[in-house]
Amino acid sequence: MNFAIVGCGFIAKKHSQAIKNIEDAKLVAVCDQVPELMQPYVEEHDATPYTDIEEMLRNESIDIVNICTPSGSHAILAELAAKYGKHVIVEKPIAMTLEETDRIIGATQAQNVKLAVVHPNRFRPAAMKLKEVLQQNLLGKISHALCIVNWNRGQDYYDQAPWRGTKEYDGGVLMNQAIHNLDLLLWYMGAPEEVFSMEATRFRDIEAEDVSTGIIRFQSGALATVQASTTVYPRNYEESITIFGEKGTVKIGGANALHFETLNLQDMSDQLIETTIDQVRSNPWGKSGHEEIIADMIEAIREDRLPAITGEEGRKAVELVLAFYESAKLNKSVKMTERNDSNDNDQNKITKFTRKVEC
Known part of the structure; x- marks a missing residue:
């Protein structure tokens, strides 16, 4: 299956190496607004570079999009990938708020594409x-x-x-x-x-x-x-x-x-x-956790099953962190069933940041 990586910073190297190690996987595209960051992937993988994510997503040969951008930009990018019918692998944390997280889960479910979250330590x-x-x-x-x-x-x-x-x-x-x-x-x-x-x-x-x-x-x-x-x-x-x-x-x-x-x-x-x-x-x-997650996504698509670490699994960790943040802010204990996700961001801020800093 053909992969694309969005965001060519440090963590993208782990994704590209994992893809390279999997026989049934090929990195065919990368996206970043800084062209020089994409050059190593062009040279090593013969990947096509893009500075516009929607132009990349119109490439019908791409099956799976790996989102490796800053956490606050995951939601808008995952939604776009799902809109174009691509399966999504998103780096941890899945998002910064529960509202963003639920948008990612909802978008992938609505388009009937798979969603996996990168928590590689489970595979150690x-x-x-x-x-x-x-x-x-x-x-x-x-x-x-x-x-x-x-x-x-x-x-x-x-x-x-x-x-x-x-x-x-x-x-x-x-x-x-x-x-x-x-x-x-x-x-x-x-x-x-x-x-x-x-x-x-x-x-x-x-x-x-x-x-x-x-x-x-x-x-x-x-x-x-x-x-x-x-x-x-x-x-x-x-x-x-x-x-x-x-x-x-x-x-x-x-x-x-x-x-x-x-x-x-x-x-x-x-x-x-x-x-x-x-x-x-x-x-x-052991084997690279990134490699395990990417290989599992390929099998999940072929077998039409859920990936090993679903969006709902990724959501649990984000919800716990946000509960800690809320407790520290209020200086009191917080019950998980009663908490308020007060850290939710404004959609316009996410979009503005995404367009400015990342594909």
């Missing part, structure tokens, strides 16, 4: 093994969980582009960095019921938060603590998820949540535990 070997542990009920009843992302993103990272660190188009550490881990937490723990959060902008000269701490009560009754920051000196310190159950304790951790730091399970033999730890250690990254 340790993350998948922890999911198996939970599905097999090896932890028993869950007491609580810890979700930690203590990373370094210097001021130079935010100064790369004017949209970075803004509330409207990028978000802070929760929406941009920790959303991967929040997606995993929801995948493991189920639906949240209530949240409380505090946040601050301590070190970075940005509009959004660079440090956040929150608490979640899930519908199951289990609790979780979330700690996220981009203020750690001098490099990434920890990315981890720990789950405590009545029959076990499991922690996947390290600087990038790639290894089992703890795997204690009442109903798993010591030998099997050691084997599992060693298997993950021997190949901690």
Whole structure:
């Protein structure tokens, strides 16, 4: 199937490499308003460059459009792609507001095209093994969980582009960095019921938060603590998820949540535990999550089924982040069923930004 990439910044490189690695995939077009950013894809993939997205979308040979632009521009671009009958793969987060998210989901459903959201951490070997542990009920009843992302993103990272660190188009550490881990937490723990959060902008000269701490009560009754920051000196310190159950304790951790730091399970033999730890250690990254998601989209189209990570799945993580933001703003706990998405953006602002900065 033929792919097009919209937005040729850093993350587009992962998409293009994943497409290159898949036998049944070909990158045929790229779109960006900065021609020099498209040149590497023209040279390596023989992709046709476009500075006008609608001109690109009129290319009937394109099957799937990968949206790799700033988060605040995802909605208008996904809607356009769907309008032209293209299947859509959108980078995380799916959008910055629930209104935008629902527009994307609605547009793809109305045009009967597939929608997949890029949450690649689900495909890491340790993350998948922890999911198996939970599905097999090896932890028993869950007491609580810890979700930690203590990373370094210097001021130079935010100064790369004017949209970075803004509330409207990028978000802070929760929406941009920790959303991967929040997606995993929801995948493991189920639906949240209530949240409380505090946040601050301590070190970075940005509009959004660079440090956040929150608490979640899930519908199951289990609790979780979330700690996220981009203020750690001098490099990434920890990315981890720990789950405590009545029959076990499991922690996947390290600087990038790639290894089992703890795997204690009442109903798993010591030998099997050691084997599992060693298997993950021997190949901690596994196959690229982007490659898994793109290959799954191809199969989903051929089999006429839902992709592995749907728009609705992507929506859950955005809703949780927005609930944290609302709680921090109001300085009180927020029930998920009662919250107000006060961060919704005005459509004209999205369109104006999209036309100015990205295809």
